[in-house]
Amino acid sequence: MSPITSTVVTGIGELVTNDPSAGEGPLGIVNDAALVVDDGTVAWVGPATDAPAADRRVDVEGRAVLPGFVDSHSHLVFAGERSAEFEARMSGVPYDGGGIASTVRATRDADDDTLRRRVKALLAEMRAQGTTTVEIKSGYGLTVDDEARALRIAREFTQETTFLGAHVVPPEYSGRVDEYVELVTGPMLQACSPHARWIDVFCEPGSPHAFDGDASRAVLQAGQEAGLELRVHGNQLSYGPGVLLAVEHGAASVDHCTFLDDEDVAALVGSSTVATLLPGVEFSTRQPYPDARRLIDAGVTVALATDCNPGTCFTSSMPICTALAVREMRMTPVEAVWAATEGAAKSLRRKDIGHLRVGARADLAVLEAPSYRHLAYRPGVPLTRTLEIPS
């Protein structure tokens, strides 16, 4: 039982609070700021000249401080890698879509410690880049035991675990999607739900590997009945029912959102469903980027995440995702930073992260730069790290 001590972070050249009442603009920016952390929680925020005393002092010497990034979409429990497939795809060699099956094989064959070490290494890599909350999906096991194992391992590291048995139809169920959905919504759900907060489904009717509207609805309803909250992979590769299903079921997030018609956008407006965009995927696959401007201009809440996975996007970098959001999706730097912090927190229905209001978790990212603008201004430069507050 160590005594609770407080720390004042001083010398903050620019503090992004995401609290418009605390500072300038939508990011609630306070210049020449200080912040007091008490027992892991933000206890005070304001101009450095008004900062109260604290037991300890950390001086960041003029750097910018942001809420830690919230990566609300990742697939970290897997074995193997697919850089040769990536190289072939980028070099124009036709790709037959067989890649994900190789990750499923490697994941099933790996022992727990191998999977655990990979998750741990990727989370450390994320934390070193300023990410302080990570959602982790299953989805490379696709048997009752392998999905439950993936979630048990993920749960060792985060509360934000997502059961994604309905990621793809595994090869052994090829042509028998209905039987696989029965497995997912029956024994697999039963084995997985104790280890998961969320359930997710890859709704993509045009793909033989994914799930159509009816199958997706069955997965979401079964998950809801088992007490899980909902997320959807929707409208990534073509127009389809993913967004409407997500909104209809009150899902917290629908992710990808590349192919949207007017009805989809209208449904998202005013709903409690966040549109999570994953521009690293489009960067790594040369697919078209989602139309972020259309969503934001319509009033939809937008989040950014990495989708870190060995196939379609193996970046763990929230900074490059914000840079891509600015360059390729024409989000402003302000919108991109908000979407990667508070927007992503909303997609996880979390009120304690993604901002630095009093009472928030003291998850802090510090930039080797004077302003949040440098995230997009200096693409690829490792500027961001998590500010570790001694406790």
Add this chain to the structure above:
Amino acid sequence: MSPITSTVVTGIGELVTNDPSAGEGPLGIVNDAALVVDDGTVAWVGPATDAPAADRRVDVEGRAVLPGFVDSHSHLVFAGERSAEFEARMSGVPYDGGGIASTVRATRDADDDTLRRRVKALLAEMRAQGTTTVEIKSGYGLTVDDEARALRIAREFTQETTFLGAHVVPPEYSGRVDEYVELVTGPMLQACSPHARWIDVFCEPGSPHAFDGDASRAVLQAGQEAGLELRVHGNQLSYGPGVLLAVEHGAASVDHCTFLDDEDVAALVGSSTVATLLPGVEFSTRQPYPDARRLIDAGVTVALATDCNPGTCFTSSMPICTALAVREMRMTPVEAVWAATEGAAKSLRRKDIGHLRVGARADLAVLEAPSYRHLAYRPGVPLTRTLEIPS
């Protein structure tokens, strides 16, 4: 006088030598390799099982090792920053081109130590990302004294210094380009040539801020007569005479090369002039990318560099430039790695860097990954560092 000692680097999962006779493919890849460094020079390369003994041993535990990146185009001697201008440009606010003048003002106003600290910090940032050779241009002083000062400071850090008095026409010479060219080719060249290896000119006849064909020719000829070697900024914003001038004068490199006609490509083929592409600029300005495939397929030698500067591209990351080259310019991962190492070394007419043949400088980059492919496969992730060999 410390005794010369040798170091064997072992556990190299994949070694990129750029020596096709030493290993597989154009990158000369040796798997499960070792490399001996003797007095700062590569003394032996081969399979780990054949490695000779050495005084010391560094185990990289399966990681990939590459020749250190060669960043052959940078503008590091400046003061101030322009992230607000970047944010405005990305947000669609019309930009009046006045930005560079603000960097010139800030640079002239800064004292030597301010400029020196900035160069040192950016070089440390580059080295931390695996870059071991950096070319540095002047071009934000634009007076005799300020250009000479920039080159003196650059020379403290690199032999690859480039006199770029003909970067832009400074405001005080607006409408008097001929007079400014007389200054550049006269007193400014005389003051700068002792501190520079190279002379460079921004040849862009359509821009009121840059130099047309005749002015560019005058700058290159005067530089050559003063004993400097030649580089050219050419064909960045429109078709023009830059490439042909570069080839005609035997320049080592013509940089940017976005707008090329068939005659330009034909002139580069078989010439001693390298085409240096700078995809970070197009990423940060939303300009069209150069057609790397057309150049490579025609047989032109292509290099990649950052163009690190506070206006059009403030990345210092050679890894993100290789990822952009693959994603946006359709270079293969092999071509991109070669262009960022040996290609860039050729653009500096250096035979001792950019590869790991016996006799090369022991400039080594190590990846937190098993293969060079991860540079493009994992965009934005800080995988690369310089491997420091104790001496």
